[in-house]
Amino acid sequence: MKKLLKLSTAVAMITTLSMAGTLDDVKKAGTLKCGVNTGLPGFAEADSKGTWRGMDVDFCRAVAAAVLGDAKKVKYVALNAKERFTALQSGEIDILARNTTWTNTRDTTLGLNFAGVNYYDGQGFMVPKSLGVKSAKELDNATLCIQSGTTTEMNLADYFRANGMKFKAITFDTNEQVDNAFFSGRCDILTSDQSSLYASRTKATDPSKYIVLPDVISKEPLGPVVRQGDDQWFNAIKWILNAVITAEEKGISSKNVDDAAKNSTDPEVRRLLGAEGTMGKNIGLDGDAFMKVIKQVGNYGEMFENNIGENTPLKIKRGLNALWDNGGLLYSPPFR
Amino acid sequence: MAVYELKPTKQPPLSERGAIAWIRHNLLSSPFNILFTILSLWILYIIIPPMVKWFVLDANFVGNSKAECTGDGACWIFIREKFKIFIYGFYPESEQWRANLTMGLGALTVALAVIDRVPRSIKIASILMLPVVAIILLSGGYFGLAYIETNQWGGLLLTLVIAAVGIVLSFPIGILFALGRQSKLPIIKTLSVFYIELIRGVPLITVLFMASVVLPLFFPEGMDFDKLIRALIGITLFQAAYVAENIRGGLQAIPRGQYEASEAMGLTYWKRMRLVILPQAIKVAIPNLVGSFISLFKDTSLVMIIGLFDLLSMVTLTTNDRDWLGLSTEGFVFVAIIYWIFNYLMSRYSKNLEKKLDTNNKD
Numbered sequence: 001m002k003k004l005l006k007l008s009t010a011v012a013m014i015t016t017l018s019m020a021g022t023l024d025d026v027k028k029a030g031t032l033k034c035g036v037n038t039g040l041p042g043f044a045e046a047d048s049k050g051t052w053r054g055m056d057v058d059f060c061r062a063v064a065a066a067v068l069g070d071a072k073k074v075k076y077v078a079l080n081a082k083e084r085f086t087a088l089q090s091g092e093i094d095i096l097a098r099n100t101t102w103t104n105t106r107d108t109t110l111g112l113n114f115a116g117v118n119y120y121d122g123q124g125f126m127v128p129k130s131l132g133v134k135s136a137k138e139l140d141n142a143t144l145c146i147q148s149g150t151t152t153e154m155n156l157a158d159y160f161r162a163n164g165m166k167f168k169a170i171t172f173d174t175n176e177q178v179d180n181a182f183f184s185g186r187c188d189i190l191t192s193d194q195s196s197l198y199a200s201r202t203k204a205t206d207p208s209k210y211i212v213l214p215d216v217i218s219k220e221p222l223g224p225v226v227r228q229g230d231d232q233w234f235n236a237i238k239w240i241l242n243a244v245i246t247a248e249e250k251g252i253s254s255k256n257v258d259d260a261a262k263n264s265t266d267p268e269v270r271r272l273l274g275a276e277g278t279m280g281k282n283i284g285l286d287g288d289a290f291m292k293v294i295k296q297v298g299n300y301g302e303m304f305e306n307n308i309g310e311n312t313p314l315k316i317k318r319g320l321n322a323l324w325d326n327g328g329l330l331y332s333p334p335f336r
Numbered sequence: 337m338a339v340y341e342l343k344p345t346k347q348p349p350l351s352e353r354g355a356i357a358w359i360r361h362n363l364l365s366s367p368f369n370i371l372f373t374i375l376s377l378w379i380l381y382i383i384i385p386p387m388v389k390w391f392v393l394d395a396n397f398v399g400n401s402k403a404e405c406t407g408d409g410a411c412w413i414f415i416r417e418k419f420k421i422f423i424y425g426f427y428p429e430s431e432q433w434r435a436n437l438t439m440g441l442g443a444l445t446v447a448l449a450v451i452d453r454v455p456r457s458i459k460i461a462s463i464l465m466l467p468v469v470a471i472i473l474l475s476g477g478y479f480g481l482a483y484i485e486t487n488q489w490g491g492l493l494l495t496l497v498i499a500a501v502g503i504v505l506s507f508p509i510g511i512l513f514a515l516g517r518q519s520k521l522p523i524i525k526t527l528s529v530f531y532i533e534l535i536r537g538v539p540l541i542t543v544l545f546m547a548s549v550v551l552p553l554f555f556p557e558g559m560d561f562d563k564l565i566r567a568l569i570g571i572t573l574f575q576a577a578y579v580a581e582n583i584r585g586g587l588q589a590i591p592r593g594q595y596e597a598s599e600a601m602g603l604t605y606w607k608r609m610r611l612v613i614l615p616q617a618i619k620v621a622i623p624n625l626v627g628s629f630i631s632l633f634k635d636t637s638l639v640m641i642i643g644l645f646d647l648l649s650m651v652t653l654t655t656n657d658r659d660w661l662g663l664s665t666e667g668f669v670f671v672a673i674i675y676w677i678f679n680y681l682m683s684r685y686s687k688n689l690e691k692k693l694d695t696n697n698k699d
Contacts, residue, residue: 038643039656046653049429050421050490075487077563078643078653083549090552092563176664203662313658 022094022226022233023284026067031075034060035093038078041199042308042316043099043119052076056097058303059118059224059241061296063095066240066280066289071296085110088227095237096225099195106225115237117223118300120320120329122216123155124194126201129209131188136215140165145178145187147171151218152192159217179203193220198314207315216320236283242332243290246272247299249323249332254298261291272335279335300330402660414663415670418654422670425490425645431482435493438470442500450685452692467504470497486564490645492674494564498636498646502571503629509572510579515609517584528580535577541638543570548642567639575632582624586617619693626686630679647671 026032036056037044043054052074061071077093088096089111099121100106102114127133136159146152148171160167170187172178179200182190190200194212201207224241226234247253250269252260261273271277274288281287297303308316322328351357363373394409405411415422424432445462448454474497477483489497516528535543547570548563555561590613598612618625640649651667654660 038640038649039653041656041658041661045656045658046421046426047657047659048417048421048654050424050426075485077487078645080641080643082545083642086549086552090555092552179662199656199658199661202658307658313661 022230023067023236026094030068031073032060032064032067032095033075033077033093034063035077035079035084035087035096035098036060037098038080040099040196041202042195042312042314044076044078053307055119055303055307056099058297058307059097060095062240062244062293062303063224063237065293065296066243066285067236069286069289069292071293085112085225088112088225091227094226094233099222100225102221102223111228112225113228113234115224115226115234116241117221117329118241119195119222121193121195121220121222122320123152123191123218123220124197124216125213126182126190126197126210127188127213129211133213136213136217137163137165139167139189141167142189143168143170143187144189144191145170145172145182146191147175147178148173155218156191175200194319195308195314195316198308198316201315202313214319232284236285239279239283240290240293243272243293243335244298244300244303245323245330245332246335247290247294248301248330249325252294252299253302254295257291257294261288268335402663405663410666410669411663412666414660414666418651418660418667421491421654422647422650423492425494425650426488427490427493428482428484428488431476431484434473434476434481434484438473439493439496441466441469441473442496450688463504467501470500486562489564491650492647494639494644495633495636495647498568498571498639499633501568502575502632502636505572506575506579506632509576511583511614513576513580514583514587517580518587532577532580535574536581540571540574540635541641543574544638544642546570563642563644567642567644571632571636571639575628578628578632579625582621582628583617585624586619586621587613589620590616622686622690622693626682630682633679633682634675647674 034057036052036054039045040054040056043056044052045054045057046052057076060074060076064074065071077087079087079093079096079098084096084098084100085106087093096112097118099119100114101121102117106112107114125136125139133139139160144156144167146156146169153169153171156167156169170181172181175192175196178190178192181187182200183204190197192200194216197212201210201212204210224237226237246268247257250266250272252264252269252273257273260269261275264270264273264275267276271279273291273294274280274286278287280289286292298306304316304318304321305311308314310317318326318328320329322330324331347353351360364370390409392409394407396405396407396409396411396413398404399413400417402411402414405413420429420432424435427435445466448462449459472478473481474489474493475484475486513528513532516524517532519525519528544567547566551566552561594612594616595608598608603611636646637648639646640652645653648671651671652664655662655664655667
């Protein structure tokens with residue numbers, strides 16, 4: 001009945017709705033509808049209580065904290081790879097945070113905008129330590145386990161051809177089968193996106209016997225996506241992402257954010273936390289919106305460490321996802 | 337005069353009675369059977385010991401983290417830890433009694449339907465009441481119950497809701513289409529045939545995909561049409577076409593004389609159908625109907641592709657929990673057992689019903 005009522009009001013307000021901005025819609029609804037993966041270790045998963053958690057989930061929470069003042073006000077919509085863009089285009093979700101690779105075609109032809117990158121992924125290799133391999137360049141004549149029909153297969157062939165090396169591939173239908181084949185020794189090397197290699201590694205009887213090689217043979221920048229043509233919302237998402245990166249750069253974490261807001265003398269920190277200037281208001285949020293994000297969810301480093309970092313079973317190294325002054329690619333334009 | 341003393345009956349020779357005879361007759365009666373017996377024993381020998389080892393002997397039962405699964409066998413700790421979300425999905429813990437109550441009422445309704453002594457009016461009333469009560473209980477928003485959005489429903493609860501709604505609603509719709517297909521009115525007949533053949537010509541996964549991906553594109557932006565309702569409509573319409581065909585099979589099995597006799601009595605069309613034709617037709621169609629309901633129950637797992645978390649997709653989701661990676665075998669075994677229990681009960685019930693309705697009028 002409630003649904004029906006909602007439906008009829010929705011029909012009555014078609015014209016006004018399609019004109020209004022997403023930001024106002026979210027504020028009015030009081031919940032953020034966030035599209036996430038149907039299950040990807042470390043990025044979107046449910047714990048034993050049925051609570052969502054992960055890198056992408058944390059980004060949803062950050063947006064909810066900034067826009068609604070409460071990180072819990074998120075409605076998670078689990079989407080598979082095929083329906084994710086439709087869900088965003090049709091307005092079923094307000095933002096898509098579902099490990100989606102930013103590519104030219106997606107950005108320019110789907111009526112969508114990528115608001116930045118929250119994880120730099122890329123296809124890599126995992127080998128048993130006993131193999132004694134240090135770099136992907138030494139993999140000539142290797143036997144690899146891969147999942148069939150994915151871009152993984154294409155990237156692999158390209159990489160080996162470009163480097164004049166030969167390989168033998170054993171293909172499997174599902175991720176599960178690929179992992180089993182690798183750990184039972186049917187192939188020397190497992191190849192997939194690095195984040196999923198780390199997840200596979202935890203399935204080994206002794207994970208410490210395997211290493212993920214540092215080489216990355218494809219670029220997979222994953223980031224939040226919004227609808228094109230809503231610049232206010234686009235700006236808000238972009239700068240929420242920048243805020244968590246800047247917070248890490250400035251050493252502001254969920255633990256010291258209250259103190260920093262009162263006592264910090266760094267003008268950029270003061271602007272970020274809303275102690276001076278109108279950074280939050282400029283994008284239609286409260287003055288202390290970014291402060292709420294950092295207090296409730298944390299800075300980028302905290303999101304990383306809580307979900308996929310060294311203290312989690314995944315044990316992913318920062319690598320490309322370190323700050324720019326630490327050898328990584330994370331770089332936020334200044335808050336001024 | 338010599339009296340013939342009745343001798344006590346002798347037992348058959350040892351080779352013709354007891355376990356030995358049974359083995360000889362059933363397992364070793366011909367060279368081919370001997371070979372077959374040996375082959376079967378060998379296959380059992382290969383399969384059973386490792387299975388018992390994996391399921392019980394080497395399995396892990398104690399503890400509460402993956403690290404405590406040190407044995408080579410199954411890690412049943414995983415199932416125990418995740419049991420609640422397998423059953424309730426994301427349904428809030430403090431409100432789970434509502435889910436329990438709903439499932440209990442469902443079981444009660446089934447029990448009432450099975451017991452012979454319960455009057456038919458109560459049976460029908462309880463089946464009709466169930467969906468209304470279930471929806472009010474589960475979604476709330478009335479009588480001081482907190483409103484719980486359908487995206488929080490999940491696990492076995494969602495599987496049962498989808499299967500129950502699909503089965504109960506598709507039945508009357510299916511009957512109408514079956515009658516429509518038999519109709520002498522050309523428009524009704526054509527429409528029914530067109531609908532049935534269209535739906536039967538596409539897989540359920542396509543229907544669900546249309547309902548979930550294509551349908552929203554026709555709605556104005558920002559209009560949110562509940563995903564579960566979309567899926568339920570898709571599944572009900574799909575199942576109705578199959579029910580219609582099953583019932584049509586039953587209708588065609590009824591001798592012409594029954595139609596003519598009921599017409600001769602001056603009954604109206606609907607009375608003829610309700611009192612004479614359909615009761616017989618449905619009886620004939622029971623085995624097929626139950627078969628298609630069982631396959632619907634299993635097909636509910638397809639809602640996974642539209643991002644609803646039924647029992648199977650809930651298990652898949654939890655196998656992606658970073659603390660419990662690599663335990664999908666245990667999860668899938670658990671799902672298989674649950675599916676088997678429900679489907680076995682359904683098929684037993686249909687056997688039971690067939691026996692009860694059997695009037696021995698086979699010609």
